[in-house]
Amino acid sequence: PRGLGRTRCEMEDPQSVSNLMPHEENKALSQPTRDSIGNAEVFKDIELKAAEKKSSYGVAIAWDSIDLTVPNRGTGEPFQILKKVSGVAKPGRVLAVMGPSGAGKTTLVEVLASQMVPTAGKVTFNGHPWDPKMSRLFAYCHQLELFRPNLMVEEHLYINAKLRMDANSSEGEIRERIEEVMTRLGLLKSRNTLIGAPGIGGISGGERKRLNVATEILNRPSVIFLDEPTSGLDSFLAANLMAMLKDISKGYGKNSNPVTVVAIVHQPSSEVFNQMEDLMLLANGRTAYFGSASGLVNYSKSVDRHIPEFTNPVDHFINSISTDPDRVAESKKQTEAMLDLWAESKSNREVIGIVKKETDEKEFQRISPKPVRSPSMCMQLGVLLSREFIDRRRNKFLAASLIIRTLVFFLFLGSIFYRVGSDVDQDSITNVVGALFFIMINQAFTFVIPTVQTFPKELVLFRREHKAGIYGLVPYYLSKVFANLPFDVAISVIFTPIVFYMIDFNDDPNVYGGFVGVLVLMTLFATALGYWVSSMAPNADLALVIGIVFVVFPIIPSGFILRIDAVPIWYIWLREASPFTWAFRVLMINQWNDFGPISCSSDDIDNGRCSEDGGRRVFDDGRAVLRQFGIKKQDEINAPIVLSCLVVAYHIAAIISLMIKTRVTERSLSK
Numbered sequence: 001p002r003g004l005g006r007t008r009c010e011m012e013d014p015q016s017v018s019n020l021m022p023h024e025e026n027k028a029l030s031q032p033t034r035d036s037i038g039n040a041e042v043f044k045d046i047e048l049k050a051a052e053k054k055s056s057y058g059v060a061i062a063w064d065s066i067d068l069t070v071p072n073r074g075t076g077e078p079f080q081i082l083k084k085v086s087g088v089a090k091p092g093r094v095l096a097v098m099g100p101s102g103a104g105k106t107t108l109v110e111v112l113a114s115q116m117v118p119t120a121g122k123v124t125f126n127g128h129p130w131d132p133k134m135s136r137l138f139a140y141c142h143q144l145e146l147f148r149p150n151l152m153v154e155e156h157l158y159i160n161a162k163l164r165m166d167a168n169s170s171e172g173e174i175r176e177r178i179e180e181v182m183t184r185l186g187l188l189k190s191r192n193t194l195i196g197a198p199g200i201g202g203i204s205g206g207e208r209k210r211l212n213v214a215t216e217i218l219n220r221p222s223v224i225f226l227d228e229p230t231s232g233l234d235s236f237l238a239a240n241l242m243a244m245l246k247d248i249s250k251g252y253g254k255n256s257n258p259v260t261v262v263a264i265v266h267q268p269s270s271e272v273f274n275q276m277e278d279l280m281l282l283a284n285g286r287t288a289y290f291g292s293a294s295g296l297v298n299y300s301k302s303v304d305r306h307i308p309e310f311t312n313p314v315d316h317f318i319n320s321i322s323t324d325p326d327r328v329a330e331s332k333k334q335t336e337a338m339l340d341l342w343a344e345s346k347s348n349r350e351v352i353g354i355v356k357k358e359t360d361e362k363e364f365q366r367i368s369p370k371p372v373r374s375p376s377m378c379m380q381l382g383v384l385l386s387r388e389f390i391d392r393r394r395n396k397f398l399a400a401s402l403i404i405r406t407l408v409f410f411l412f413l414g415s416i417f418y419r420v421g422s423d424v425d426q427d428s429i430t431n432v433v434g435a436l437f438f439i440m441i442n443q444a445f446t447f448v449i450p451t452v453q454t455f456p457k458e459l460v461l462f463r464r465e466h467k468a469g470i471y472g473l474v475p476y477y478l479s480k481v482f483a484n485l486p487f488d489v490a491i492s493v494i495f496t497p498i499v500f501y502m503i504d505f506n507d508d509p510n511v512y513g514g515f516v517g518v519l520v521l522m523t524l525f526a527t528a529l530g531y532w533v534s535s536m537a538p539n540a541d542l543a544l545v546i547g548i549v550f551v552v553f554p555i556i557p558s559g560f561i562l563r564i565d566a567v568p569i570w571y572i573w574l575r576e577a578s579p580f581t582w583a584f585r586v587l588m589i590n591q592w593n594d595f596g597p598i599s600c601s602s603d604d605i606d607n608g609r610c611s612e613d614g615g616r617r618v619f620d621d622g623r624a625v626l627r628q629f630g631i632k633k634q635d636e637i638n639a640p641i642v643l644s645c646l647v648v649a650y651h652i653a654a655i656i657s658l659m660i661k662t663r664v665t666e667r668s669l670s671k
Contacts, residue, residue, distance in 0.1 A: 058091025058257040059125050059137060059222040061112055062358035066121035068107060068285075081107045082118070083285045086355045089278070091222075092258030094242070094249050096265045096293065098314060099282035100322040105264045106227060108282065112262060113140050113225045124359040125223075135469060136372060139216035143227040143264075145208045146461040147195045148387065150394040153203065153211060154191040157181065157218065162383045163470045164219040167373040180253075181218060185210040185244060194394075206237040210244070219372075220252050226263040230272060239271035246275060270312050279314070283321035286339045290351050303341045380475035381482075388483030402450065402491060409442045410495050414502030422504040425601040429625055435503050436587045437560040440580060443522040444529075444551050447488060451530025452547035454480060455658065456540040466662060473662065477531075477655050484527065492516075492523045506591055514590035518583065521643050525579045528650035535657035554578030559585065564630035579646050585631050586639035593636065595622025 068082040081104045089095045089112070097105050110116045112123055114130045125134060147156060161174045169177075182188050187210060195211070196202015203211065209229055216224060229245070230238035242265075249261045265272065276293035289299060296313050300306065307316045321338050324331040342348050375383070392399070413435065420431040455462070466473060496516050505511065533550055537543030557567040558580035567575045575581050598619045600610030610618070619625050626632075 059260055060091060060358060061089040061125055061260060062355050063087055063112060063123045064121055064355050064359050066111060067119045068111060069119045081285050085287055086352055087280055087290050088355055088358050089260050089262050091260045092249055093277050094245050094261040094263060095278040095280060096263055096276045097280045098265050100318055103282040104285040105282055109225050109262060109264055113138060122359060127360055137222040139221035139224045141212050141216050141226040141229060143231060145212040146464060148391055149195055149197040149202060150391045151195055152192050153187055153195060156195060157214060159383055159387050160215050161218045163375055167375045167379060177218060181214045185214045187211060187214060205232050209233060209241055217248060223260045228264050228266050231266050235269035235271050238269060239275055242272050242275035268314060273312060273314050281317060283335050283339060288321050288338055288342055291347060377472060377475050380471045381478055384471060384475055384479035385483055388479050392483055406446055406491050406495050410499040413438060413442060414499045417503045419504045425599045427601060429619060436591060437584060439499060440522060440583050440587060443519055444526045447523055447526035448530040448547050448551055451527050452533045452543040453540045455534040456537055456543050463662060473658055474655060477658065488523050488527055489520055492519045506595060511590055518586050518590060522583050524647045525643055528647045532650045532654040535654040555580050559629055579643055582639040582642045585635040588626060588629060588631050589636045592622030592625045597621050
């Protein structure tokens, strides 16, 4: 078929996601003129000819005189990206948006997808303005495909189906939808292949493009927007993908409505051009052509821009509206002339007339999406947890690096402080306390450093999925925490005996149990602190720097480097807010509170720490050591409570930071 429109299809399902009232046929548009040769059929087709009152056919998008002005990032002066752009996109058709770089293609599509708000003009959907309830009918395929590399194709689709489809869908319906999508987009052969990432193996570039589309059509949207879906593909794969998009535009199967497809296409081959149905060409934010792809040749002839034989028509036309760096002034003048020709043409006036009618809400019934029950927060958490567990299980490098790092540091600390706690005398107290202090620091760095890079590495993917309404922020965050928690705690528990018995701390079983408990609590606070820093940092490099600062600064007033009661008054807030202060206190109490008399060695007598008869000693027992460091008995209860509160506070702060970052991003995009 040719033309921008499509005769309205009768659908058997009266509960379709979009019902509208038909237009009256406008016979005045059926006469071709010189500047609309090749488009007469399109404007004839674009009129909806069905006479029945309750025919449903999908979602038609019309945009009328769209202007968009934004501040110039360098000068702050207003810069107009779109200028009086009008057009329509019909169900059952693929509209290709093309033009040279900087023409405003992506901006226009984002406006149509309601991701940006135009400065002037209006966009309507079946004649009605945007309603947030319509968002479930829309899908947006970004140019950059972002996937979890450690998931297989079918696993990825299953997880997305659980999150995107109606929560009332049965397991059989979900599996059937996945099979249908994989069959339609040629992904059956790669269903059990890891997605991978560019440069590290996995599925091919063409399969990544198709998987990107497959993900978005799981919930059968009525409108699909695609940003350069053919970029990076060879001519055969690009043409194959365009053919698939044409097939999808006809509907998802029996009794389903046709789909509106709008795609930005960059440098199409002749094979891709032959697959195109409708075409919109932009330059300098203005329309250079709007009509059927097959009508471009005749339109070019009508404005004395003949396309040479054996030349790709759209390439030739885009070259004529592009700026040539070797002749900037001349090419700009030519481009403006081409844009003015379209603006003054009869074809453009006919398009504007059709757009005016398409934006008249009296012609349509309001879009009423079929009620869909979204997955509950618990269901989202369960699905996301399964995704995180799969990712963690297959990310063997991350697990191995954490195990090796923990083992090496514990062996190093155990060997350098080897048996300093076996025969404690006045002189070796400092060594035992130093060992406790550095174990605490090691525990913090071991878990803070890898955690701070969690969100910056996948922030783009999270923003994309969260903005699409696939899942909430809280389930996403909790899935990260709960998936890593068992492994992190296990690492702390398993390797603790190495350092504890190599140093030969107090061998009382209660002391060992307390030591393990404190290290687990340290693990929890270190990961919580890491998540908080990760949620604030704009990128992974800065997250690492901030993480180190947030560990190093609070260590200084924690009680080892500087006595607790010697901290200046203006830093008391840092001492009390430092998790290291409370962790150090509880480690010290655990080691020294019930420690009996401390002996005197010959070195202690020579150095004056003890009298020759042992009657006078600097430290009589373990509690004297605690008094020396300003640690009180009640800290044994206070410290775990404060550390637990800090863990909760860090997690709450991380969620709030992510929430603010997400809202700021969405607000900036809408502007």
